[in-house]
Amino acid sequence: MNDKTDKTEKWVITTATPEVTLGQDRAAEVTFTITNQSRRTGRPGIDFHTGQDTDASWFSVEEYPRPKPGATAPLVVKINVPQDAPAGRYEFQARLTPPLALGAQRDAELSDAPEETSVLSRRVAVVVPAPPTPEKKPFPWWIVVAAALAVLVIGVITWVVWPDGEQPPAAPQASASATPEASASAAPVELVAVPKLIGLPPNDAKAALAKAGFVAGTIQYGWDNSRGPGAVTRQSLPGGATAAKGSTVDLGVSAAAAKPVISQPVTNSSVPPGRMPNVLWTQPDSWPVRWLITVQIERCTRSAFGEVCQPTPPVSSQIATAREFTPAMPTLNYATVNNVRDNGWVIVNVQVLDDYGTGTEAGSVRVYLEH
Numbered sequence: 001m002n003d004k005t006d007k008t009e010k011w012v013i014t015t016a017t018p019e020v021t022l023g024q025d026r027a028a029e030v031t032f033t034i035t036n037q038s039r040r041t042g043r044p045g046i047d048f049h050t051g052q053d054t055d056a057s058w059f060s061v062e063e064y065p066r067p068k069p070g071a072t073a074p075l076v077v078k079i080n081v082p083q084d085a086p087a088g089r090y091e092f093q094a095r096l097t098p099p100l101a102l103g104a105q106r107d108a109e110l111s112d113a114p115e116e117t118s119v120l121s122r123r124v125a126v127v128v129p130a131p132p133t134p135e136k137k138p139f140p141w142w143i144v145v146a147a148a149l150a151v152l153v154i155g156v157i158t159w160v161v162w163p164d165g166e167q168p169p170a171a172p173q174a175s176a177s178a179t180p181e182a183s184a185s186a187a188p189v190e191l192v193a194v195p196k197l198i199g200l201p202p203n204d205a206k207a208a209l210a211k212a213g214f215v216a217g218t219i220q221y222g223w224d225n226s227r228g229p230g231a232v233t234r235q236s237l238p239g240g241a242t243a244a245k246g247s248t249v250d251l252g253v254s255a256a257a258a259k260p261v262i263s264q265p266v267t268n269s270s271v272p273p274g275r276m277p278n279v280l281w282t283q284p285d286s287w288p289v290r291w292l293i294t295v296q297i298e299r300c301t302r303s304a305f306g307e308v309c310q311p312t313p314p315v316s317s318q319i320a321t322a323r324e325f326t327p328a329m330p331t332l333n334y335a336t337v338n339n340v341r342d343n344g345w346v347i348v349n350v351q352v353l354d355d356y357g358t359g360t361e362a363g364s365v366r367v368y369l370e371h
Contacts, residue, residue, distance in 0.1 A: 010037050010038060010098075010119070010294075010313070010314055010317065011034070011035070011036055011037065011038060011044060011096055011098045011119060012034070012035040012037060012119065013032055013033070013034050013035075013075070013094055013096040013119060013120075013121045014032065014033050014035070014121060014122065015030060015031065015032045015033065015094070015121055015122060015124060017030050017031070017124060018122065018123075018124065018125065018234070019124065019125040019126075019127065019236065020079070020124065020125070020126055020127070021127040021129070022079070022081060022126065022127065022128055022129060023129070024129065024131070024132060026080065026081040026082070026083060026085075026128060026129075027078070027079060027080050027081075028078075028079045028126075029076055029077065029078055029079065030076075030077045030079065030124055031074050031075070031076055031077075032074070032075040032076075032077060032094050032121055033072055033073075033074060033075070034065055034067055034072060034073050034074075034075050034096065035067070035071075035072045036067040036068065036069055036070065036071055036072070036073075037069075037070070038069060038098065038313060039069050039313060040069065040098075040099060041066065041067075041068050041069060041099075042066065042098075042099025043064050043065075043066045043099060044064075044096045044097055044098050044099055045096070045097035045099075045118075046061050046064060046075065046094060046095070046096060046097075047095050047097075048077075048092050048093065048094060048095060049092065049093040049094075049095045049120055050090075050091070050092045050093075051090060051091035051092065051123070053086075053088075053090065054090040054091060054092055054126075055085075056092075058079060058080060058081050058082075058085075058092075058126075059077055059078070059079055059092060060077070060078050060080070061075065061076070061077055061078070062076070062078065063076065075094070077094060079126060081126070081128050083131070085128060086128075087128050087129055087130035087131070088127075088128055089125055089126070089127050089128075089236075089248075089250075090125070090126045090127075090128065091123050091124065091125050091126070092123070092124055092126065093120045093121050093122070093123050093124070093357070094120070094121040094124075095118045095119070095120050095121075096118060096119050096120075096121075097117060097118040098117065098118075098119075098317070100117075117316055117317050117318055117328075118317075118319070119292075119317060119357060120319075120357040121356075121357060122222075122356035122357060122358075123220065123355065123356065125236065125250070189244045189245075190213075190244070190245040191242045191243065191244060191245070192212055192213050192214075192242065192243070192245045193212065193240065193241070193242055194212070194214065194235075194237045194238065194239055194240065194241050194242070194243050194249065195208040195209065195211075195212050195214075195239060196239030196240060197209070197232045197235045197239060197249075197251065198231075198232055198233065198234075198235065198239065199231050199232060200231065200232050201230055201231065201232075202219060202230065202232065202251065202253050205232045205235075205251055209249055213245040213246060214237075214243070214245070214246070214247055214248070214249050215246065215247070215248045215249070216248075216249060216251065217236070217248040217249055217250040217251070218250045218251075219250070219251045219252075219253055220234075220250070220251070220252050220253070220354075220355035220356070221252075221253050221254075221255035221287055221354050221355050222252055222253075222254065222255060222354045222355055222356045222358065223254070223255065223256075223354055223358055223360070224254035224255075228254065228256075229254055229255055229256035230253065230254065230255075231253065231254050232251050232252065232253055232254075233252045233253065233254050234251065234252030235249055235250070235251055235252070236248075236249055236250040236251075237249045255287060255354060256285075257283070257284075257285045257287075257288055257352040257360050258283070258284045258285060259351075259352075259360060259361040259362060259363045260281040260282070260283055260291065260323075260350040260351070260352065260362075260363035261281055261282045261283075261284075261363055262279060262280070262281045262348075262350060262363050262364070262365045263280050263281060263282060264277070264278065264279065264280040265277040265278075265279070265365060265367055266365075267365045267366050267367070268366055268367070268368075269367055269368070270367065270368040270369075270370050271367055271368065271369050271370060272370055273369075273370045273371050274329075275329075275369075276326055276327050276328070276329050276369075277326070277348070277365075277367050278324065278325075278326045279293070279324070279325050279326070279327065279348055279350065279365065280323065280324050281323050281324075281350050281363060282323065283323060283352070285352070288352045288353070289321060290319055290320070290321055290352075290353040291319070291320045291321075291323075291325070291350050291351060291352055291353060292317060292318075292319060292320075292349075292350075292351040292353050292359050293317070293318045293319070293320050293325050293327050293348065293349070293350055294314035294316065294317050294318075294348075294349045294351075294362075295314060295315055295316045295327050295328070295330050295346055295347070295348055295349075296311040296312050296313070296314055296315065296346065296347040296349070297311070297312045297315055297330055297332060297342055297345075297346055298310070298311055298312075298342065298343050298344075298345040298346065298347070299311075299312050299340060299341070299342055299343075300340070300341050300342070300343050301339060301340050302336065302339040302340075302341075303339065309343055309345075311347050314349070315330050315331075316328050316330060319353070320350075325350075327348055330346060332344065332346075332369065332371070334371065344368050344369050344370070344371060345366060345367070345368050345369075346366070346367060346369060347364055347365070347366050348364065348365050348367070349362040349363070349364045350362060350363045350364075351363075
């Protein structure tokens with residue numbers, strides 16, 4: 001397989017925004033970039049893959065782009081979090097489903113899992129602030145002052161009316177105003193400096209957070225050519241800033257993975273009519289949990305110099321979460337039309353996906369679909 005063709009002939013959705021902090025209106029916008037590296041024009045489907053406690057209804061798109069082949073287009077995602085949602089940190093990913101050709105669309109409609117043809121953006125964190133503390137109303141001291149003046153006036157009148165010390169008729173006693181007790185104020189929040197973690201191994205970063213009074217949160221793995229594997233490349237709270245002691249700090253860690261080694265089927269083997277092979281592979285690395293499965297067709301073009309057969313761009317893309325997967329059956333055109341035909345050979349590619357949806361070098365196998 002030509003690596004260059006594999007990495008460019010597809011749809012890609014990216015964003016430069018890893019985190020957005022909402023204001024008290026709990027609304028914001030995040031701009032994604034859609035790149036059409038296929039040869040087909042159409043409007044891709046957009047929906048959202050959300051993390052725990054995140055509601056997909058918080059995210060919406062008003063204008064759907066239709067980038068031409070080789071072009072990019074912006075996608076604006078509006079965020080509106082209800083006021084009754086708890087404050088905290090939420091995560092979501094934009095999911096793009098490429099527009100399908102007529103034959104592929106028919107296959108997708110019959111598929112039990114059409115979402116497996118989609119591609120995901122990187123995760124975006126949405127920080128929802130706590131509602132503002134209601135302003136405490138001052139104690140109405142004027143009531144106490146008015147009561148004291150009333151007592152003073154009664155005393156003066158009593159002294160004027162009964163100057164010889166005669167006892168006045170018993171008058172109802174004015175109830176003493178209770179002096180408000182000082183409410184116990186909440187303990188002040190202790191602010192401490194966030195340690196600088198970029199470049200540290202994950203275990204050293206966790207130890208530094210614990211020593212400073214912070215909690216290590218989610219670890220996301222992603223490719224980073226500027227650093228070797230196993231180094232912290234991102235922290236959700238920047239190093240050197242101050243934050244409340246006990247806060248959670250999420251980490252991004254650089255990762256490397258060997259390409260998958262396909263053990264089944266054997267390359268250049270054949271598959272009975274109407275079936276696709278069940279693909280098995282091994283992965284030397286322990287951390288990968290998602291793989292991108294793509295299928296290419298060998299297409300032959302006839303000319304005066306003979307017939308040349310080459311793989312097409314991927315005709316399907318699916319996500320696997322185990323090291324075994326049966327791809328969807330592609331539509332092959334065996335009849336020669338305009339000197340072009342499909343020869344029955346297909347190439348299945350398996351790539352590791354990092355936590356941001358970026359693929360690595362693919363392992364490939366070539367099989368013949370009997371018909």
